[in-house]
Amino acid sequence: MLTIEALEAGYGQSRVLFGLSMVARAGEVVSLIGRNGMGKTTTVRAIMGMTRPTGGRISFGDHPLAGLAPHAIARLGLGLVPEGRRIFPSLTVEENLVATARTDTRNSNAWTLERVVALFPRLGERRRQSARTLSGGEQQMLAIGRALMTNPRLLILDEATEGLAPLIRAEIWRCLHQLKQAGQTIVVIDKNLGEMAALVDRHHIVEKGRVVWSGTPTELDSQANLAKRYLGI
Structure with missing residues (x-):
């Protein structure tokens, strides 16, 4: 690839x-x-x-x-989760996720806002909040979710x-395992x-x-x- x-x-x-x-x-x-x-x-x-x-x-x-x-x-x-997150701080969580979204109508399992929120429930809880108000771990989840919304064939992190705190790291590793199992x-x-x-x-x-x-x-x-x-x- x-x-x-x-x-x-x-x-x-x-x-x-x-x-x-x-x-x-x-x-x-x-x-x-x-x-x-x-x-x-x-x-x-x-x-x-x-x-x-x-x-x-x-x-x-x-x-x-x-x-x-x-x-x-x-x-x-190709989707990138850059070093330092680089989210859009003045936008809400939801606006960050949809800002660079790429629709993939050929894929029934394409990433959508609902799928990203299911992967990272905290983002769903905070979807109307400004991204600058998120914790560091939540901002990292947002950066990963934003990359997934481009429906990448290759994801780079x-x-x-x-x-990040150990519990947040563990949650991110858990999500990466799910992505691997799905063939990402x-x-x-x-x-x-x-x-x-x-x-x-x-x-x-x-x-x-x-x-x-x-x-x-x-x-x-x-x-x-x-x-x-x-x-x-």
């Missing part, structure tokens, strides 16, 4: 990605993990058209993504549980290896702008030297 080959990208004269390659197949949940500053978020920005690659190739199915604007990439079926393809960036172990099919360790190792959570767990060397744990 998503194929990245020898991706190079950066900011101005500063290069961040040095030939990064990875694949996310339909129905898989894959991760990008690594220490801060290794290129994970830059990879996401390049996928979504927010940072222009200087080399390599990104394709989504049969569609090359190079040169496409972010809105055009989103219309192909960049640090979706960072800084997911790319997740997160530091919580324990929670990811039961969700992720394949990890990709990013070090200095390259994928230096990929494998299953079981394989990673069996190689303690990898976590110590590349993840600092």
Whole structure:
């Protein structure tokens, strides 16, 4: 579904990605993990058209993504839950959810306002509230719900549980498990290896702008030297 080959990208004269390659197949949940500053978020920005690659190739199915604007990439079926949530604070919860909604009439299980509220009941309870009045965890739920309302074929989550209370993190992981069971393809960036172990099919360790190792959570767990060397744990 998503194929990245020898991706190079950066900011101005500063290069961040040095030939990064990875694949996310339909129905898989894959991760990008690594220490801060290794290129994970830059990879996401390049996928979504927010940072222009200087080399390599990104394709989504049969569609090359190079040169496409972010809105055009989103219309192909890529949904992003960005680092820092970036909800619309002056809009209500419901307005946030419908603002970028994409109707999928061909899919009887398409995401609607009602389905998102069923997944995150707290959003239903607060649907008329201004988004700025939500707690951090509720804002994160809103960011995920907003991405789902675009009816993505691929959902990308960049640090979706960072800084949240344990109970809220657990609720978000529960929802991600439900999405996986429904066949949603997911790319997740997160530091919580324990929670990811039961969700992720394949990890990709990013070090200095390259994928230096990929494998299953079981394989990673069996190689303690990898976590110590590349993840600092």
